[in-house]
Amino acid sequence: xxxxxxxxxxxxxxxxxxxxxxxxxxxxxxxxxxxxxxxxxxxxxxxxxxxxxxxxxxxxxxxxxxxxxxxxxxxxxxxxxxxxxxxxxxxxxxxxxxxxxxxxxxxxxxxxxxxxxxxxxxxxxxxxxxxxxxxxxxxxxxxxxxxxxxxxxxxxxxxxxxxxxxxxxxxxxxxxxxxxxxxxxxxxxxxxxxxxxxxxxxxxxxxxxxxxxxxxxxxxxxxxxxxxxxxxxxxxxxxxxxxxxxxxxxxxxxxxxxxxxxxxxxxxxxxxxxxxxxxxxxxxxxxxxxxxxxxxxxxxxxxxxxxxxxxxxxxxxxxxxxxxxxxxxxxxxxxxxxxxxxxxxxxxxxxxxxxxxxxxxxxxxxxxxxxxxxxxxxxxxxxxxxxxxxxxxxxxxxxxxxxxxxxxxxxxxxxxxxxxxxxxxxxxxxxxxxxxxxxxxxxxxxxx
Amino acid sequence: xxxxxxxxxxxxxxxxxxxxxxxxxxxxxxxxxxxxxxxxxxxxxxxxxxxxxxxxxxxxxxxxxxxxxxxxxxxxxxxxxxxxxxxxxxxxxxxxxxxxxxxxxxxxxxxxxxxxxxxxxxxxxxxxxxxxxxxxxxxxxxxxxxxxxxxxxxxxxxxxxxxxxxxxxxxxxxxxxxxxxxxxxxxxxxxxxxxxxxxxxxxxxxxxxxxxxxxxxxxxxxxxxxxxxxxxxxxxxxxxxxxxxxxxxxxxxxxxxxxxxxxxxxxxxxxxxxxxxxxxxxxxxxxxxxxxxxxxxxxxxxxxxxxxxxxxxxxxxxxxxxxxxxxxxxxxxxxxxxxxxxxxxxxxxxxxxxxxxxxxxxxxxxxxxxxxxxxxxxxxxxxxxxxxxxxxxxxxxxxxxxxxxxxxxxxxxxxxxxxxxxxxxxxxxxxxxxxxxxxxxxxxxxxxxxxxxxxxxxxxxxxxxxxxxxxxxxxxxxxxxxxxxxxxxxxxxxxxxxxxxxxxxxxxxxxxxxxxxxxxxxxxxxxxxxxxxxxxxxxx
Numbered sequence: 001x002x003x004x005x006x007x008x009x010x011x012x013x014x015x016x017x018x019x020x021x022x023x024x025x026x027x028x029x030x031x032x033x034x035x036x037x038x039x040x041x042x043x044x045x046x047x048x049x050x051x052x053x054x055x056x057x058x059x060x061x062x063x064x065x066x067x068x069x070x071x072x073x074x075x076x077x078x079x080x081x082x083x084x085x086x087x088x089x090x091x092x093x094x095x096x097x098x099x100x101x102x103x104x105x106x107x108x109x110x111x112x113x114x115x116x117x118x119x120x121x122x123x124x125x126x127x128x129x130x131x132x133x134x135x136x137x138x139x140x141x142x143x144x145x146x147x148x149x150x151x152x153x154x155x156x157x158x159x160x161x162x163x164x165x166x167x168x169x170x171x172x173x174x175x176x177x178x179x180x181x182x183x184x185x186x187x188x189x190x191x192x193x194x195x196x197x198x199x200x201x202x203x204x205x206x207x208x209x210x211x212x213x214x215x216x217x218x219x220x221x222x223x224x225x226x227x228x229x230x231x232x233x234x235x236x237x238x239x240x241x242x243x244x245x246x247x248x249x250x251x252x253x254x255x256x257x258x259x260x261x262x263x264x265x266x267x268x269x270x271x272x273x274x275x276x277x278x279x280x281x282x283x284x285x286x287x288x289x290x291x292x293x294x295x296x297x298x299x300x301x302x303x304x305x306x307x308x309x310x311x312x313x314x315x316x317x318x319x320x321x322x323x324x325x326x327x328x329x330x331x332x333x334x335x336x337x338x339x340x341x342x343x344x345x346x347x348x349x350x351x352x353x354x355x356x357x358x359x360x361x362x363x364x365x366x367x368x369x370x371x372x373x374x375x376x377x378x379x380x381x382x383x384x385x386x387x388x389x390x391x392x393x394x395x396x397x398x399x400x401x402x403x404x405x406x407x408x409x410x411x412x413x414x415x416x417x418x419x420x421x422x423x424x425x426x427x428x429x430x431x432x433x434x435x436x437x438x439x440x441x442x443x444x445x446x447x448x
Numbered sequence: 449x450x451x452x453x454x455x456x457x458x459x460x461x462x463x464x465x466x467x468x469x470x471x472x473x474x475x476x477x478x479x480x481x482x483x484x485x486x487x488x489x490x491x492x493x494x495x496x497x498x499x500x501x502x503x504x505x506x507x508x509x510x511x512x513x514x515x516x517x518x519x520x521x522x523x524x525x526x527x528x529x530x531x532x533x534x535x536x537x538x539x540x541x542x543x544x545x546x547x548x549x550x551x552x553x554x555x556x557x558x559x560x561x562x563x564x565x566x567x568x569x570x571x572x573x574x575x576x577x578x579x580x581x582x583x584x585x586x587x588x589x590x591x592x593x594x595x596x597x598x599x600x601x602x603x604x605x606x607x608x609x610x611x612x613x614x615x616x617x618x619x620x621x622x623x624x625x626x627x628x629x630x631x632x633x634x635x636x637x638x639x640x641x642x643x644x645x646x647x648x649x650x651x652x653x654x655x656x657x658x659x660x661x662x663x664x665x666x667x668x669x670x671x672x673x674x675x676x677x678x679x680x681x682x683x684x685x686x687x688x689x690x691x692x693x694x695x696x697x698x699x700x701x702x703x704x705x706x707x708x709x710x711x712x713x714x715x716x717x718x719x720x721x722x723x724x725x726x727x728x729x730x731x732x733x734x735x736x737x738x739x740x741x742x743x744x745x746x747x748x749x750x751x752x753x754x755x756x757x758x759x760x761x762x763x764x765x766x767x768x769x770x771x772x773x774x775x776x777x778x779x780x781x782x783x784x785x786x787x788x789x790x791x792x793x794x795x796x797x798x799x800x801x802x803x804x805x806x807x808x809x810x811x812x813x814x815x816x817x818x819x820x821x822x823x824x825x826x827x828x829x830x831x832x833x834x835x836x837x838x839x840x841x842x843x844x845x846x847x848x849x850x851x852x853x854x855x856x857x858x859x860x861x862x863x864x865x866x867x868x869x870x871x872x873x874x875x876x877x878x879x880x881x882x883x884x885x886x887x888x889x890x891x892x893x894x895x896x897x898x899x900x901x902x903x904x905x906x907x908x909x910x911x912x913x914x915x916x917x918x919x920x921x922x923x924x925x926x927x928x929x930x931x932x933x934x935x936x937x938x939x940x941x942x943x944x945x946x947x948x949x950x951x952x953x954x955x956x957x958x959x960x961x962x963x964x965x966x967x968x969x970x971x972x973x974x975x976x977x978x979x980x981x982x983x984x985x986x987x988x
Contacts, residue, residue, distance in 0.1 A: 108840035133534075154538065162720055173535035176519050183516065204623075207610045208549065211627040214602050218631045225640055227488045227986045233535040234491075237632065240541025247542075276724045276731060276814065315724055315814045322814040383840040 051361050052150075053396050053425045054295050055143045056371040057304035058351055059120075059166070060344035061112075061312045062327050063377035064389045068338055070100045074407035085338070088346040092393065094403045095356065095366055097446060099390035099417055101408035105436040111383035112310040116166050116376035119388060122415050122433025126171065134168040136434065139372075139418055140304040141169055146427045152247050153300040158184060158287050160347075161278035161314060165306035173236050177306050181267035181286040188290065188299050189263055196257040209248045212241055260358050260365065261297035264290055277315045280307070284347040292354035296365055307347050310376040316340050327380030337380065345391075348373045352393040369394035370421050388414050392446075396424035401448045408443070416443040423447075481978050482955050485948030489983040491636040492532040492942050494662075495520045497707055501667035502634075506589055507555050508564065514547035524944050525828065526935070527711045532942030536635075548629035552622040562618070570617040579607045579617070583624050591633040592661075592669055593654040594678075603627050637662060641983035644683075649983050656682035660691065660975055663940045665700040666707040683981070692975045696968055702752055705971070706744045708939050713829060715740040717810055727815045728889040730776050735889070738772040739805035745787060746804070751967040758932065758960075758967045762800040762830075762923035763916075765792040776805055776891055797885050797903075798892060800919035802826070808883065808890035817888040819860050823876030826907075830922060832931035832944075835872050842868075854897035857881050878905035882918040929965060933957045940974050952979050 069085040080098075082090060089096055104118035110125055117125045123136035137145075144155035157167045157175045165177035178184045194200075216238065223234045267286045271279045284307060294300050308314060313322030319336050321329065326336050355366035371393035378384045395402045400420075415433040420442035422429050431440045494502060496517050503511060518540030523530035536544075555561050567585045568578040583603050587595040595603075603624045611620025628634060637658055644650035651659060657677040661669040669677070673691065681687035695701060710716060721736035745768040750756050756764075769790050774781035777798065782788025792798050801807060811825040812818050827833045853859050860881075863873035884901045887893055895901060903914040910921040922928055933956045938944040945953040956973060963969035974980055 110837050111840045114840065157539070169535070169537065172533055173537060174521060175537045176539055203613050204549070207606075207613065207623050208545070208626075210606060210609070211623055211630070212545070214606060214627050215631055217602065218599075218633055222491070222632050222636075222638065225638075225986065226491060227988070229488075229533075230491050234632070236535035236537075237541060240536060240538035243538045244542055244545060273722065275726065276722050278722075313814060315722060320815065325813045325815075382843050383838075385840070 051368045052301055054301045054369045055425055056369060057140045058348050058371060058373040059306050060375050061308040061310045062323050063375045063380040064341045065334060065338045066378050066387055069389055071098060071405045074405045077403050080405040085341055085345060088349040092349060092352050095393055097392040097400060097402060098405045101387055101411060102414040102417055103411050104385035104388060105413050108385050112376050115385040116310050118437055119374060119414055120166050122437040124435060133172050135171050137170050138166055138168045140167050140302055143422060143425060144302040147425055148302045151298055151300050152250055154243055155302040156294060156300050157304050159306040160280050160283040160287060163306035163309045167304045169236060181283060181290060182269050184290050185267050188294050192251050194255045196255050201252045205248050205252050209245060212245055216241060256298060258298060260360055264293045277317055281347060285350050288351040288354040292358055296358050307344055316343055366394045368397050370396040370424055372421060390417055398448060399424040400446050406445050413439050415439040416441060420446045482951035484952040484979045486984050487943060487946055488986055489640050490532050491638050493636050495527050495531050498662055498666055503551060505668045507561050511551060511554055511561060514550055516543050518543060526938055528939045529942055544630045544635060549626040551629055552625035556618045556622050573611050573617050574608060575617060576604055576608060579621055580604045582621060586625060587628050590628050592658045640986055649985055650683055651981055651983055653677035653680055653682045664695045664704045664975060666704040689976055692972055696972060702748050705751055706748060709744060709747050712935050715743060715806060718806060721809060722814050723889055724815045730889055730891060735772050738770050739809060741787060742768050742773055743804050743806040755966060755968060757965045759923040759965050762919040765799050767792060773805060797915045799916050802883060802915060802919055805890040808886045812888040819856055819877045819880030822880035822883050826879045827875060830931060831927040832934055835875060854899045855901060856884055857902055879907055881905055882912060883915050885915055929960060930957050933960055936970055936974055
């Protein structure tokens with residue numbers, strides 16, 4: 001055996017460890033062969049010259065002022081220009097799609113939550129009085145289940161100010177949101193992150209895989225005793241373990257050599273509020289850099305970034321009251337609500353700019369993405385879920401038109417936008433949503 | 449279907465009777481516990497605070513807890529109910545896995561924790577007997593039951609392999625301990641029951657130890673409980689009563705009840721308290737945690753020191769303040785640092801829970817008070833009534849205030865003048881307006897914009913003049929004591945009383961009343977009830 005010492009810990013040479021594991025030394029009773037957990041064809045990182053497509057979700061809460069949002073004309077290129085609310089995206093107009101006039105078709109029976117569930121999961125809430133859970137997975141997870149499997153992290157969920165987000169694996173199964181840039185950095189670029197050429201592998205990684213086998217055995221024995229609802233919960237737990245297994249395996253493989261991948265700098269430990277106001281733009285900027293580099297290093301291909309939550313009452317930098325409070329209690333044409341919307345769009349522009357700054361292939365990382373931005377309502381004052389605010393950054397490798405304002409005049413189903421994005425990401429799907437949200441056709445006008 | 453939702457469903461469709469429901473009229477006093485039909489038993493994930501206290505029980509207070517564990521999600525007003533229904537996310541699984549090995553590494557590194565937890569000294573790198581001994585001892589504590597031989601075989605074998613590869617007994621044992629700690633048998637409370645000898649079902653002895661311990665102490669069972677369980681005592685009424693008495697007299701019962709109140713009032717939200725310091729110059733870092741501690745100290749003293757009628761929670765002027773709160777309450781701080789007891793002025797309007805910053809500041813906006821949010825708090829948390837959300841597609845903006853609308857009462861008048869809004873807002877706003885003498889952070893004021901605040905109102909037919917009067921009316925509102933009973937029951941069982949448990953819930957309330965509304969009695973009553981000991985059968 002050949003050992004290396006690093007940071008006071010002993011590391012076994014990777015080849016030695018692999019010999020050991022494949023000889024069966026780590027396999028405990030009645031469990032599947034360990035080699036099955038390794039990526040058989042080794043394509044985990046080998047991009048084979050084809051750049052992967054990525055999906056991102058940017059969400060802000062409490063909607064917009066539609067009359068200052070919708071561009072005055074529709075079309076491509078010089079046919080349309082950015083509205084007042086979209087001005088922060090001026091430098092990115094050529095990479096942008098604006099969709100206006102599409103509606104959430106499900107009943108709007110719980111303000112802020114019906115719209116979020118309808119837009120993000122294509123399904124109604126289970127119980128309007130107990131609105132903690134969606135009844136179907138959110139689109140980031142539907143997409144991650146399809147395109148996220150080959151990377152270390154099937155998806156990442158982030159926020160900037162303690163957001164709870166709305167990323168659901170299914171009913172009663174919500175993905176928590178990481179709002180600390182430092183914690184996200186530690187997870188994605190911390191101890192386990194190795195640069196190309198670093199061949200030292202921690203022997204605990206292989207051993208931890210075998211511990212998971214024992215835990216799977218415990219879940220199996222417990223599963224035999226519980227009722228139907230608990231079986232679903234334990235199955236969800238098992239899903240988490242099944243994601244962890246290949247990750248531990250891949251951490252023992254040689255890291256890929258991706259030209260654009262640079263380990264980012266370590267973020268601050270904390271970004272305290274100033275005068276009772278969270279530093280939303282600052283934290284969003286740091287998070288955006290980390291998310292862009294997580295894509296560039298192929299640590300993940302799907303993220304959802306919950307800038308602010310539905311119904312949030314955060315104090316924005318120059319606001320005189322909380323965000324949600326303002327949507328209902330500010331008079332006139334609500335200049336402060338408008339300022340908060342513009343602030344969110346600035347944050348979206350920061351995220352797109354971080355993706356645009358990274359070269360990839362003959363273009364930029366953003367070109368290989370579809371980044372969807374939206375909110376749970378349009379006009380917050382009335383909780384309207386008609387004419388939803390929809391932005392898409394990137395073309396998913398040229399599949400989506402860009403520099404485009406698509407105006408749906410007939411109030412089309414917003415699920416058609418979702419389906420179009422899924423198809424642009426090469427997912428083999430022909431329908432999305434349930435009940436009134438169900439569609440079998442994408443919004444074809446978005447395709448190039 | 450939960451009783452909670454029953455009330456709600458009616459409201460959701462009619463939206464007329466919000467909060468006007470008459471208290472349940474009970475028949476003549478019930479003397480013996482009625483039979484109940486509970487829902488199917490489910491496994492409950494340890495809440496964050498239960499995970500933390502259980503780890504500390506295993507490895508001592510010096511063990512450094514992991515940075516992050518899957519957060520709890522509240523359901524029906526309690527994290528304890530959410531923990532019985534929600535699923536763990538993939539990130540949660542990843543965090544448990546990392547936490548398990550981080551804790552195992554700390555525990556088995558040379559030092560005091562290892563010395564305290566190891567029952568044997570290894571003779572060599574490979575010492576299966578010592579590994580088995582250690583894993584069996586730690587496993588029994590962590591899983592709250594003895595491990596089977598087959599379970600031990602696997603984990604001992606894993607430790608042996610790891611000891612070989614890592615060249616050290618303890619480094620090998622880390623793998624076994626890390627496996628124990630990420631196992632569903634540690635992470636979930638498995639309380640599914642067994643066939644009772646006399647027929648029907650019962651919770652097993654070990655399940656009783658776990659149920660009692662997390663209910664009354666919010667942590668894992670201690671050695672005495674585990675031993676009592678292994679001696680078969682916890683399925684016997686007399687021995688069970690003895691254990692419950694012991695547990696209620698133990699200081700850990702305070703920690704357990706503090707957690708119940710923290711969940712009930714969502715006091716964890718005080719960590720995120722956000723107020724505009726330009727509007728509220730009293731706002732400073734630490735106000736939120738101070739306010740939470742005041743509420744917990746007050747309720748702890750009421751239940752465990754004074755052992756008062758629990759209804760006095762709504763009216764008491766005995767509280768605890770630190771420098772932060774003394775400034776807001778305009779009273780002298782008893783201590784330079786930390787908290788000390790104080791008696792609020794008898795002629796002031798500040799009394800009871802509703803006079804505390806923890807409630808006044810959270811049921812409010814970042815820049816102002818809120819009659820609606822405060823009224824909603826009373827309905828939701830103190831009366832266990834839900835108010836349907838406002839219908840969508842309605843313009844919810846309050847009309848521009850008239851030039852003369854200087855107080856919140858004037859500004860929300862439109863809620864109450866418009867029949868459509870009034871159906872629900874009349875159940876909330878009048879309650880919240882009673883608290884208008886306290887601003888958005890809880891500082892007393894007599895006027896708003898120079899106009900004297902009118903805080904009178906009525907709730908469920910009982911009128912009051914101000915905040916202090918509201919507290920007195922609430923203390924006597926039958927909905928309040930019923931809500932406390934159902935909240936304690938829901939916290940213990942992981943669900944609010946269902947249709948099959950309505951009689952039981954009424955009986956518990958009856959017992960609460962007969963015992964002079966002693967909270968300790970209610971805790972005892974729940975913990976020793978047949979219902980607490982009797983699950984229904986799992987339907988496979």
